[in-house]
Amino acid sequence: MTAPVRIALDAMGGDHGPETVLAGAEISLGRHPDIAFVLYGEESRVREALKSHPKLAAAARIVHTEVVVGMDDKPSQALRRGRYKSSMWRAIDAVKTRDADAAVSAGNTGALMAMANFNLRTMPGISRPAIAAIWPTLRGETVVLDVGASIGATAKSLVEMAVMGSAMARVLFDIESPTVGLLNVGVEEMKGVEEVKEAARILREDGMPVNYHGFVEGNDIGAGTVDVVVTEGFAGNIALKTAEGTAKQLASYLRSAMGRTLRARIGYLLARDAFRVLREKMDPRRSNGGVFLGLNGIVIKSHGGTDAEGFAAAVDLAYDMVRHELLARIEKSLGRLHPPATPVRETQAAGAEGQS
């Protein structure tokens, strides 16, 4: 029997507090009975909320914390007030001390990234962490990164992201050699900033641990042209939010069209199974969860406003990343990206084995 997957939850994070976090954890536990939870939060509140989740209670222990990081706290504020003692920090710290295999929080992104970065530090060979989102597409799903960990990116960090995103896609989609595209604009001769061009040049080199497809444009994300889309955090965040906004807008158009006439309403009733399928396809909760990549530990960010189903998806994601050894896969690929500077016989052999 394999060891349980130990997941540390920031029980106080998110807009709806422990009730949603625990309800979500219990849903995910139903799908993955081999999870053991550690719940960080205000003990009395967490214990109270746990009463309605007896199955979860049997698979969880509570660690009391005093401080809650606010949804609007600035990262520096959160670090100052919440370091060592907030539910968010302690959940991350459990990953560092190996008391947990992954941490999940629905708390504020900036604070979570600042604390995770400060406490876990970046992996050797990684300049800075990125946030990866899972984007539903016409062909399935695509990993998109960075969606907002930092602004701007050097060619080197775009290449690192390509490596990390590939590892994540391997875990998620169970494919050996996921295709990677660099997000760019489609106007000839102004095609992209220098960093993007330079990253493309590097990714085309022999022996890169990345199946590089080429440049992709904004519309390629939803089309599912590649398995991994790499971009810097400003454009990535804007792409993600723009797609969310467009989906909301079209759902609103659809609702109002279907309520317009009696015939449309009857048609809607007849087709309601189809609309249910559509709604599920468009359900943002299904792809809830941003994965922090490049740190010495697995941290998942859930949307703050999500419900129990959405939080459960984030916990599922943490589970998958641990079970399929995301970090080991990233490290392996990074080893091929940065071979040792002074190769000796053994490392040469290891390097050669790593080539594809």
Add this chain to the structure above:
Amino acid sequence: MTAPVRIALDAMGGDHGPETVLAGAEISLGRHPDIAFVLYGEESRVREALKSHPKLAAAARIVHTEVVVGMDDKPSQALRRGRYKSSMWRAIDAVKTRDADAAVSAGNTGALMAMANFNLRTMPGISRPAIAAIWPTLRGETVVLDVGASIGATAKSLVEMAVMGSAMARVLFDIESPTVGLLNVGVEEMKGVEEVKEAARILREDGMPVNYHGFVEGNDIGAGTVDVVVTEGFAGNIALKTAEGTAKQLASYLRSAMGRTLRARIGYLLARDAFRVLREKMDPRRSNGGVFLGLNGIVIKSHGGTDAEGFAAAVDLAYDMVRHELLARIEKSLGRLHPPATPVRETQAAGAEGQS
């Protein structure tokens, strides 16, 4: 009676050639009988296509050109091969020589921008041109710029874009004081690049000819939070293409859901008027046409792959921009942005009158 609006058409531009361009021009002429067209293209082909459009023929003259700019020509190539003699160049040149009030082309964006920039030059006080798109939103429409004229933007050029976008929104939406947002990312303390922050600081100054709303995020575009969204061309192009991709994706989900079962298909038939309304709302042809802003002349880029209806929308746009004096409005606002360096009594008075 007012003078006609003279529109120069690149009859050879686009994926479908003169047939689509002329059919579109005739549709727009039906809505605006006071347009006079000049058609630049290969005379025999244009004359042949014109036979099926007698109304347009009565309102148009043909100017023969030998060279056609290819849809895949690089801007430098297009300039080398097509300067002085291509249909694209001549249509732009007609604006410069005041033989036309605006030019419309469905040819390739990079070549069109390079030629327009080279021939018309930027307006005094404008560092570089931008491409503005009209974005359908939940509350109506929003002007979004830059969607791909150049990559990166200084604070100064973001402010110029805010001014130009406001002038365009005034023309389009007939509102006195359109609201302007700077596109940014929503993560605290990494909020935006320095240029965006600096542009925000300038836009908040007294006496700016812009109704500055603040930062907006990607999802605010579709929500219609502001009338004008300003960003640099890389992020803007990615946002635009991402939204197009998302709309296509959801339309495809909807189609497949509605064909799934017999009940769904019957429901679809009953609600088909509602679906027609929805299709019209989502019709990308309705908002076809990118406006080149910041040049000494009005140039409109139509999508290359659009049909006659789509091209007609681009011609309508050109018409509106001329009739409502876009350039004069931009100049007026720029005058308030850059008051004369050594004010004399008269210009001081003009400046004061310009304050809001």
